[in-house]
Amino acid sequence: MGRWEEGARERLVLAAVDLFTEHGYDDTTVAQIAERAGVTRSTFFRYFSDKREVLAAGQETLSRLLTEGVAEAPAGATAMEAVAAGLVKMSTALGPVNRELGPKVRAVIAASAELQQRDAAKSLGLAAAITGSLVSRGVPEPTATVAGGLGVLAFGRGFTRWLEGDRATSEEFARLALEELEQLREASAGLQ
Structure with a gap:
C-alpha cells in the first residue's frame, strides 16, 4: 500500500x-x-x-471540541452550562468506532502502569483545558477548576455508560454525559 x-x-x-x-x-x-x-x-x-x-489518537480533537463548546456557550451561561455545551459539542466526534474500540483500549490501559499514568495525565490535561476555557469566559479560577473536574468526571462516567448501553449514537453519548454532569453537580452541592 x-x-x-x-x-x-x-x-x-x-x-x-x-x-x-x-x-x-x-x-x-x-x-x-x-x-x-x-x-x-x-x-x-x-x-x-x-x-x-x-492510544491517544483523537485526544486533541476531543479537547479542542470541548473547549470550543465551552467558549461558544451563550454569554449568560453558568460554568456548568458552559461545560454541558462543551460535552455536547465533543460528543459529535464520538461514533461507532469509538464505541467498538473503547473497551479494548480500556483493557490495554488497565494492563499497563505506564499507560495508566499517561491516561491520568490526559484527564488532567482535559480538565485544565476546560478550566482555561471557563476562566477565559470570566469564571473565577476556583469555580472553573471545580467545573472542569466535574466535566472530566461526567465525560468518563458517561463514556462508560455509553460503552455498556445499546445505542451507539453521539446523541446518546451526549445525553448520558449530561445526565452524569447533573448528578455530579447535585452531589457536589451536598458537600458542606
Whole structure:
C-alpha cells in the first residue's frame, strides 16, 4: 500500500489496538503495527511519534471540541452550562468506532502502569483545558477548576455508560454525559 493511501491513520489505530489486545502493549512493536495496517514504519511515524500515541489518537480533537463548546456557550451561561455545551459539542466526534474500540483500549490501559499514568495525565490535561476555557469566559479560577473536574468526571462516567448501553449514537453519548454532569453537580452541592 502506498504511503499516501487514504485511511492509513485509522488502519494504524485499529491494527495497534488489535495487536495490543492480542499480544499486550509491551510485546507489540511499531513494525508489527505497520505491517498489520499495510503501511511502512515511516508511515507509522508520519502519524504517531511512538506506539503510546496511537492510544491517544483523537485526544486533541476531543479537547479542542470541548473547549470550543465551552467558549461558544451563550454569554449568560453558568460554568456548568458552559461545560454541558462543551460535552455536547465533543460528543459529535464520538461514533461507532469509538464505541467498538473503547473497551479494548480500556483493557490495554488497565494492563499497563505506564499507560495508566499517561491516561491520568490526559484527564488532567482535559480538565485544565476546560478550566482555561471557563476562566477565559470570566469564571473565577476556583469555580472553573471545580467545573472542569466535574466535566472530566461526567465525560468518563458517561463514556462508560455509553460503552455498556445499546445505542451507539453521539446523541446518546451526549445525553448520558449530561445526565452524569447533573448528578455530579447535585452531589457536589451536598458537600458542606
